[in-house]
Amino acid sequence: MQILSVNLGERSYPIYIGAGILPRVGELLAQAGLRGKVAVVSNPTVAKFYFDPVDQALRQAGFEALPIFIRDGEEHKNLTSLQTIYDRLIGARLERKSCVLALGGGVIGDLAGFAAATYLRGVPYVQVPTTLLAQVDSSVGGKTGVNHAGGKNLIGAFYQPKLVLIDVAVLKTLPRRELIAGLAEVIKYGVIEDPTLFARLEAQMDKLIELDNDLLIETIATSCAIKGKVVEADEREEDYRAVLNFGHTVGHALEAVTGYTEYLHGEAVGVGMVKAAALSRQQGFMDGNDFDRILQLIRKAGLPTEIPESVSLSDLIQAMEVDKKAAGGKIKFVMCNGLGKTKFHWLATSEILAALSA
Ligand SMILES: NC(=O)c1ccc[n+]([C@@H]2O[C@H](COP(=O)([O-])OP(=O)(O)OC[C@H]3O[C@@H](n4cnc5c(N)ncnc54)[C@H](O)[C@@H]3O)[C@@H](O)[C@H]2O)c1
Numbered sequence: 001m002q003i004l005s006v007n008l009g010e011r012s013y014p015i016y017i018g019a020g021i022l023p024r025v026g027e028l029l030a031q032a033g034l035r036g037k038v039a040v041v042s043n044p045t046v047a048k049f050y051f052d053p054v055d056q057a058l059r060q061a062g063f064e065a066l067p068i069f070i071r072d073g074e075e076h077k078n079l080t081s082l083q084t085i086y087d088r089l090i091g092a093r094l095e096r097k098s099c100v101l102a103l104g105g106g107v108i109g110d111l112a113g114f115a116a117a118t119y120l121r122g123v124p125y126v127q128v129p130t131t132l133l134a135q136v137d138s139s140v141g142g143k144t145g146v147n148h149a150g151g152k153n154l155i156g157a158f159y160q161p162k163l164v165l166i167d168v169a170v171l172k173t174l175p176r177r178e179l180i181a182g183l184a185e186v187i188k189y190g191v192i193e194d195p196t197l198f199a200r201l202e203a204q205m206d207k208l209i210e211l212d213n214d215l216l217i218e219t220i221a222t223s224c225a226i227k228g229k230v231v232e233a234d235e236r237e238e239d240y241r242a243v244l245n246f247g248h249t250v251g252h253a254l255e256a257v258t259g260y261t262e263y264l265h266g267e268a269v270g271v272g273m274v275k276a277a278a279l280s281r282q283q284g285f286m287d288g289n290d291f292d293r294i295l296q297l298i299r300k301a302g303l304p305t306e307i308p309e310s311v312s313l314s315d316l317i318q319a320m321e322v323d324k325k326a327a328g329g330k331i332k333f334v335m336c337n338g339l340g341k342t343k344f345h346w347l348a349t350s351e352i353l354a355a356l357s358a
């Protein structure tokens with residue numbers, strides 16, 4: 001088992017990463033000083049495989065599990081589900097020293113985290129992420145929240161977990177399409193911070209997709225370490241944390257113009273990273289060789305790399321302007337300044353259009 005830590009003073013926490021470590025969840029919670037009732041927030045898809053082992057592990061360590069299952073899907077990351085969670089927490093009289101455990105992907109993590117941040121003005125919570133995306137991204141860093149009819153993640157809080165437990169064995173039941181989507185964020189870490197990770201992915205992408213445990217542990221640990229460092233430097237995204245948005249400006253716009261139904265988030269980010277790399281090359285920050293390596297790696301992962309013909313580029317740019325609150329006709333982009341380095345850069349919509357049409 002690998003143990004990392006996110007160092008944020010009194011809000012610091014460990015990340016445990018291993019294969020088959022789910023049965024250790026009770027022991028690790030006890031070690032973190034937690035006790036009493038544990039509200040296990042999950043959904044039926046994930047609970048079918050993993051609630052029983054978690055329940056058993058908690059019981060063996062002297063905890064009492066309170067299952068709270070929310071319907072599966074991004075559309076349920078909303079205030080109605082939050083209300084369901086509050087009702088259950090209040091009904092079961094969970095106290096300040098009780099804790100909330102998120103067992104699922106990013107949807108469950110964001111929802112359970114926000115419930116924990118607000119119930120009784122904050123109770124401890126634990127992340128047990130079960131998608132690759134959640135293991136390398138959403139479970140670390142403390143962004144919690146729900147969607148509103150007016151937009152995604154509009155209601156939320158920065159609230160760090162007490163610990164993160166990542167069992168790579170749970171990825172065996174994850175649909176392949178979800179696994180591949182999660183790889184987009186891993187590739188992103190290579191592009192923005194770590195040429196060694198990038199090269200390792202180039203050499204071993206197939207083995208990773210086949211779920212080699214040791215490689216998964218190493219890759220997820222590297223990803224979490226990068227995310228943790230960025231969060232330590234800028235916990236509340238005053239500026240630097242925005243480097244994590246590499247590929248997300250075009251990615252978010254593509255998700256929005258296709259009504260959030262055609263692309264998984266990571267798939268849209270795959271396209272977005274290729275376009276951000278093209279813009280970085282157009283602006284002279286990156287050479288053609290780096291661009292080709294990024295394009296090839298995203299392709300090798302099985303992610304899409306092109307904006308489909310059916311999507312109008314002007315709609316896409318309009319969506320970016322709304323998303324990024326464009327100032328004076330310019331949009332702030334994270335550029336790749338050579339593999340492993342980034343730079344913020346304001347681009348005119350005409351420059352973006354030129355790179356997107358190329
Ligand atoms: N808080 C953050 O910093 C942050 C960062 C990135 C994304 N997010 C949020 O994360 C969400 C997306 O998360 P996601 O990609 O994990 O999607 P998700 O939570 O919807 O999970 C994807 C699907 O996989 C299923 N699933 C999960 N684990 C499984 C397993 N081990 N076996 C079988 N099926 C499993 C889920 O039930 C779901 O159907 C979005 O709401 C996004 O806004 C948050």
Ligand SMILES: [Zn+2]
Pocket residue numbers: 185248265269
């Ligand atoms: Zn993302």
